[in-house]
Amino acid sequence: MLQRLAILKVLHRKHILNGDDVLWKCLLSADFSFLNQISSQEPQDLAMSMTIENSDLFRKLCAADVDCSEESQTVLADMRSQLNKLVYNVSICLTALPELVKPVSEVAKVIRISLG
Numbered sequence: 858m859l860q861r862l863a864i865l866k867v868l869h870r871k872h873i874l875n876g877d878d879v880l881w882k883c884l885l886s887a888d889f890s891f892l893n894q895i896s897s898q899e900p901q902d903l904a905m906s907m908t909i910e911n912s913d914l915f916r917k918l919c920a921a922d923v924d925c926s927e928e929s930q931t932v933l934a935d936m937r938s939q940l941n942k943l944v945y946n947v948s949i950c951l952t953a954l955p956e957l958v959k960p961v962s963e964v965a966k967v968i969r970i971s972l973g
Contacts, residue, residue, distance in 0.1 A: 860896070861889055863953040871949075891946040892954075900960050904967035914939065 868887055894903055914936050950957055 860892060860954055861887075864889065864892060864949055867949050867953040888942070888946055891943065892950050895950065895957055895960055895964070900963035901967055904964045907964070908968050911940075 865887060894906075898906070947961060951961060
């Protein structure tokens with residue numbers, strides 16, 4: 858519960874700094890999925906599930922399929938949206954809960970993402 862409150866605090870501050878209207882419904886609909894995943898799984902298991910999930914995304918779009926068709930653009934937009942959401946959620950979690958840096962770094966090592 859305290860972790861969720863820390864995330865809500867960061868979200869609230871972020872909305873204020875951005876000059877957004879701070880609506881409680883926005884904070885009440887906060888996404889805690891990454892927090893739930895990183896808190897309940899070993900880094901290796903989370904890395905594996907994220908790799909499979911992202912592989913499924915990329916499998917929808919083969920290099921031969923990348924063109925200007927409306928379907929390809931829709932798939933690309935969906936991929937971009939999902940990956941942006943993940944980046945945003947990880948960023949919020951790490952800002953709110955610096956103790957998650959180590960497990961997130963371990964996940965990144967397993968899936969070989971450079972953090973610097």
